[in-house]
């Protein structure tokens with residue numbers, strides 16, 4: 001028998017997956033028709049079917065949940081925004097605990113660098129929409145609930161449609177940017193929905209519930225957004241997988257408590273998790289601000305606004321390209337690669353990123369401290385030594401933004417040297433995409 005090649009095998013796997021999906025849909029339809037008859041069981045309290053009693057028995061036994069709580073969960077509708085580090089663990093527990101309708105929204109596709117923490121996605125899902133992969137896993141965890149995957153960017157228009165078409169009991173914020181945080185806060189205030197908010201970076205996490213039974217909203221605490229350059233994303237600062245895991249799981253816990261009217265919901269309090277010492281701290285927040293622009297007694301904001309404009313930052317963590325240099329101060333990666341090894345290259349990423357991977361014969365001068373006197377002296381020395389007759393210095397970073405800022409600083413501080421500084425357009429990510437895919441992207 002001739003040996004099968006990888007392409008044939010992949011095509012067969014795809015066919016089998018498609019067949020499996022069709023069978024699953026058949027099964028769901030069958031279960032839906034049987035549901036009513038399942039509910040009528042002479043031994044069971046009619047609020048829950050026999051299957052539900054068995055499936056959820058361990059949590060129904062918890063006094064705060066009980067049969068009524070479980071029925072509330074089955075009738076609940078939860079919107080999870082973001083199928084990333086927080087949204088994945090949160091939705092796993094919401095699906096498995098029997099939340100009747102779980103809508104999961106994300107615009108993005110799965111990447112290799114997501115897998116260490118985004119536990120709904122696996123290697124086979126790379127390049128698939130996150131919501132598709134989330135749907136498959138959640139559906140296989142619990143076929144008796146309705147999971148609605150929506151691949152879309154949540155903005156002022158789409159959130160209005162989303163909240164207008166369904167009466168959600170809770171919104172879970174599993175996103176990673178300030179603009180979406182304000183957007184979800186305002187949308188939840190306008191629609192009277194509690195917002196379970198979490199965040200995680202490096203070894204630290206935070207959790208609170210906004211807009212719950214007269215408690216504060218996000219704007220009560222943060223009336224104005226932080227300057228965009230002070231916000232660090234996971235892509236820049238990193239995050240250890242279990243940290244968003246812990247916060248996401250706690251988001252599910254708060255959501256379940258809200259739905260089941262359990263006491264102790266984390267409203268008006270902020271939970272701080274410090275993973276380096278494995279410590280939780282709980283701080284009391286200011287109560288609702290009666291003068292809050294959004295939820296105050298006489299709110300100024302009556303409709304959703306343009307959040308990217310309000311925050312001066314994009315409502316996603318993808319590349320925001322700044323353009324602060326003149327055209328002639330840029331060089332594209334094609335030109336840059338021809339000069340590689342023949343010109344001085346300054347890599348202005350943080351030390352850790354340079355240690356992870358760097359171009360041969362490049363020098364690391366992190367942007368943050370490039371204009372410190374001792375670094376300027378080192379640079380002066382390097383340029384004089386290495387660049388005696390080569391007048392160009394190439395400055396590179398991860399995405400081509402910090403390199404532009406660095407060129408500005410270098411021009412200001414080393415104007416006496418007979419060199420020209422160029423920023424490499426698109427940075428190392430572009431270099432990896434267009435010149436050498438062996439350079440690891442992250």
Ligand SMILES: Nc1ncnc2c1ncn2[C@@H]1O[C@H](COP(=O)(O)OP(=O)(O)OP(=O)(O)O)[C@@H](O)[C@H]1O
Pocket residue numbers: 081082083084085086105106107108113114118130152153154155174175176177180233234235315316317
């Ligand atoms: N406005 C939005 N609408 C829909 N999804 C959003 C929105 N903003 C953020 N998200 C999603 O929220 C998720 C946040 O996940 P996470 O913080 O783990 O980071 P990531 O974007 O997946 O990865 P990384 O930061 O490492 O590139 C992402 O999947 C992102 O696509």
Ligand SMILES: [Zn+2]
Pocket residue numbers: 216217218219220221288289292293294295296
């Ligand atoms: Zn408020």
